[in-house]
Amino acid sequence: xxxxxxxxxxxxxxxxxxxxxxxxxxxxxxxxxxxxxxxxxxxxxxxxxxxxxxxxxxxxxxxxxxxxxxxxxxxxxxxxxxxxxxxxxxxxxxxxxxxxxxxxxxxxxxxxxxxxxxxxxxxxxxxxxxxxxxxxxxxxxxxxxxxxxxxxxxxxxxxxxxxxxxxxxxxxxxxxxxxxxxxxxxxxxxxxxxxxxxxxxxxxxxxxxxxxxxxxxxxxxxxxxxxxxxxxxxxxxxxxxxxxxxxxxxxxxxxxxxxxxxxxxxxxxxxxxxxxxxxxxxxxxxxxxxxxxxxxxxxxxxxxxxxxxxxxxxxxxxxxxxxxxxxxxxxxxxxxxxxxxxxxxxxxxxxxxxxxxxxxxxx
Numbered sequence: 603x604x605x606x607x608x609x610x611x612x613x614x615x616x617x618x619x620x621x622x623x624x625x626x627x628x629x630x631x632x633x634x635x636x637x638x639x640x641x642x643x644x645x646x647x648x649x650x651x652x653x654x655x656x657x658x659x660x661x662x663x664x665x666x667x668x669x670x671x672x673x674x675x676x677x678x679x680x681x682x683x684x685x686x687x688x689x690x691x692x693x694x695x696x697x698x699x700x701x702x703x704x705x706x707x708x709x710x711x712x713x714x715x716x717x718x719x720x721x722x723x724x725x726x727x728x729x730x731x732x733x734x735x736x737x738x739x740x741x742x743x744x745x746x747x748x749x750x751x752x753x754x755x756x757x758x759x760x761x762x763x764x765x766x767x768x769x770x771x772x773x774x775x776x777x778x779x780x781x782x783x784x785x786x787x788x789x790x791x792x793x794x795x796x797x798x799x800x801x802x803x804x805x806x807x808x809x810x811x812x813x814x815x816x817x818x819x820x821x822x823x824x825x826x827x828x829x830x831x832x833x834x835x836x837x838x839x840x841x842x843x844x845x846x847x848x849x850x851x852x853x854x855x856x857x858x859x860x861x862x863x864x865x866x867x868x869x870x871x872x873x874x875x876x877x878x879x880x881x882x883x884x885x886x887x888x889x890x891x892x893x894x895x896x897x898x899x900x901x902x903x904x905x906x907x908x909x910x911x912x913x914x915x916x917x918x919x920x921x922x923x924x925x926x927x928x929x930x931x932x933x934x935x936x937x938x939x940x941x942x943x944x945x946x947x948x949x950x951x952x953x954x955x956x957x958x959x960x961x962x963x964x965x
Contacts, residue, residue: 603960605634606698606712606740608733609719612642614650614687615851616823616870617886620806621716623694623867624797625745627805629713629956637698639712645726650852652684653677676857679864683852686866694809705739710963712738716746716775716797722758723750729758734765742768743959746775746794746952748885750906754782762786771959773952776913794952796889796914799945803893810871818844821877822860823870823887825851830927831901835881838899841933844878879933885910892918892945895938899931900924918944 607629611622622638629636651657658669673680698708706712712735718724719733735742754762763786766772773792774780780791798806820835820842827850835846848861849870857863865873874880874890880898882888888911891898900911900923915924918941925931 603634603710603963604708605629605636606639606706606709607636608639608641608712608714608735610646610717610724611638611695612640612650612691613646613717614684616849616867617884617889618717619687619690619867620871620886620890621797624799624801624805625713625716626695628797628801632956636696637709638695639700639706640697641700641732643726643730643732645724645730650684650687652681672857676863682864683866686864686869690867705737706735707739709740711741711743711770711960713743713745714747714769715744715773716748718748718750720744720747720762721749721751729761729765731765731768735768736765738768741770741959741963743771743956744769744773745956746773746796747779748775748796748910749779749782750909751782752778752906752909759786771955773955776910778909778913792951792955794955795945795948796885798886798889798893800949800952802949806871806890806893807875809868810875811866811868813869813872813876815845815847815876818842818878819847820844821873821880821882822846822848823850823874823880823882823884825884828883828901828903828927831881831883834899834901834925834929834931837930838879838881838933842878847873847877849873883907883911885914888914892938892941895936897933897936898923902926917948 607625609622610618613619626636626638658673660666660669714733714735722728725733766787772789773794775796777793780793783791820839822832822835824831839846846860848858849865850863874896875894877896880887880891880896883901883903888900902908902924911924915921920941923936
């Protein structure tokens, strides 16, 4: 079959890029002619510019000057990071050129997701009709879209109810998002695993970069940094006689010697795979720790972003790895044997969702 994928593939964000790669490789390995639709909306491209004044501008004059000086000082690192992401995006996917007037009748089906493609906070402040397959003349299948919203307002419910009519088959990544959408559609909704977990470890083992370090290390990965998280890593580093390595979602307004701000997606995978322990507030930091059987702790942020990790760890009976900001963890191994059994069952359910909805095209 000819299958398209529509997601945040061009975001210079480890989770976004790698979940797109996971779904792409999974569908390709099932024997389908698979393309990523090269849709790069402004709300994505403007967020990840190689250079731009939005990276240092501030209404606070003092803060603006500090950011500008940092911006200039770390220009080379920022450019290296951008180029590494661009290299991954432009060489790892088979692209289908996006056109605004295209009805995508070339495809038998287009998969929309994963990632927060149905979250207005990530799509320019409003729902993007393209991310719901509006006007597509092929089957539209949502695969594991996610959101950090705990509830929807009346206007969002109204818009979503209309947009969901364009989606032939619906799935979400979390139970709670399913519960939000169920009253808005008469269609059934399945809960499936993130594409990284669907694709499995072998896909990412093949592209994970080697890590050469003289000592074990604790990996810290956050989208937005918290000092408490770093302090937990320091405590674990003392317990394991290890160093600390930090990865971020981009260039921050400060620099620590422990940071690798220019790591490529392949290096991100290698760092998680080879860590003595991962400390993270990120869903994909959690997902790849599970795939690579790396010990980990997920730190609660006390906001709606926790929903995604809570849902995944709840499914796997690993809520003991979901700790609070005030907790002081004593390092223990993770019971991955039982988690693997549960994860495989979830993976098979997700595979069946895809197989069943594609098989209808052949009948």
